[in-house]
Amino acid sequence: MRKSLRVAAVAAACAVAGGALYGAGAATAGQSTANSTREPYNIGLLTKDIDAYYGTALDANGVYQASPSGPYAKDLARVDADAKRTIDKAAREARHQGHRGKKPAVVFDIDDTLLLSLDYEKKNNYGYNGATWAAYVDKADRPEVFGSPELVRYAAKRGVAVFYNSGLSEAQRSAAVQNLKKVGADVNLDAGHMFLKDAANPPAYLSGCATPNSWTCTTVQFKSGTRKHIESLGYDIVASFGDQYSDLQGGYAGRAYKLPNPTYYVG
Template identity: 30%
Template sequence: MPSAAPSAATQAKAARTAAALGLTAVLVVGVAPAASAADPDSHVTSAAALKDVDYGTWRKDVAAVVAEARPYIEARAQDAGREKQAIVLDIDNSSLETDFHPFWELPTPAIADVRDLVRDAHDRGVAVFFVTARPGIIHSLTDWNLRKAGYPVDGLYVRSLPDLFAEVSAYKTEKRAEIEAKGYTIVANIGNNTTDLVGGHAERTFKLPDYGGKLS
């Protein structure tokens, strides 16, 4: 059965990654159904959604989602007992400020509110995994950037063949299942795109804003 046509936001994300690498091929990725998680984009006015994304507004909207996620993650970590817990994060505009900094200026800075949440969780014994649609050719660079930006990294999943041509939501779901197979309970899954969040294999999902696909 053929996969769904790629969304404009997903195509743009793949194109930006390819341009940053000097690749000539455009990665083919899919789109998933809408996530069941609360969507902060619903609070954005229609006028704002038609304009370029304002950095200050974006940071404020991200902080609101982090404020929702923090008490839940802290409570789960406190009651962990012997349970192996983990957080899974997307990277571009979910962990790093990708669209707000030129790709040639490395390292790309962390989203401070997300980084602080993740570091606090890690200090409480929660493992931190990143699952990204970035291609495997930049695994080392991505790992370096995350650590340089101040993130703990217990695992980083990037797309290698044949994952490069798999539907993004299916690929990310599969990787979360792999993390669970290692004995982890994924207490939170954080991303700014529905493809980061659908498919289960996480207790809670927290959607960061992408303003209808304006952010990759």
């Protein structure tokens, strides 16, 4: 995952806004306050707000975990409830249409959409280093984002195809699969359903911004281009899930569900 920007002001706004910002519906931009001329929110107070929002606590193994009953978990539950209604509607319509229509599908980001990175963020003071991040991912031991693996299984049981669209690198595929299985998102984890960033050998459908060993795709170009490709395979993406607005922008999805993440921002 390439974290291009970490903006304290954005995180502050996210932590304060809570459910109002993280509701279901089309993703919107404009959440950054980077051009503000006012004094930014104090970073010491901000980290306390983030801890309160997640209900952050160390477990017996020294791992920072989110509370299953805190504001973060409650915001996720509201998103999941709405998403299930969308999935149910798509499943009903698909049964009525039979083989006449496109197959319904959902698309999930992975980092902080299915797998929670709170422990890494907290222990690195909400900073980012490529080497330590890669080592953290390779451990394949991140906990679930509350409710998201269950939502994956929910869609599959109702005949809605599940795809993954992540900025994790191709080299991290094995660890991602292992970790997703560990949290119970063991659905369609093959290469035909899990699309990762392959800068060395980018797919032809991204030829507008990527050639072998030359990757210039923005997150929006990569994610929306992949969704467009999935739809070209005969699927109708009824819902897309991500913790970043850039996971969701660019079209090719009926609904865009923004999950809460007050710790970093990817433009």
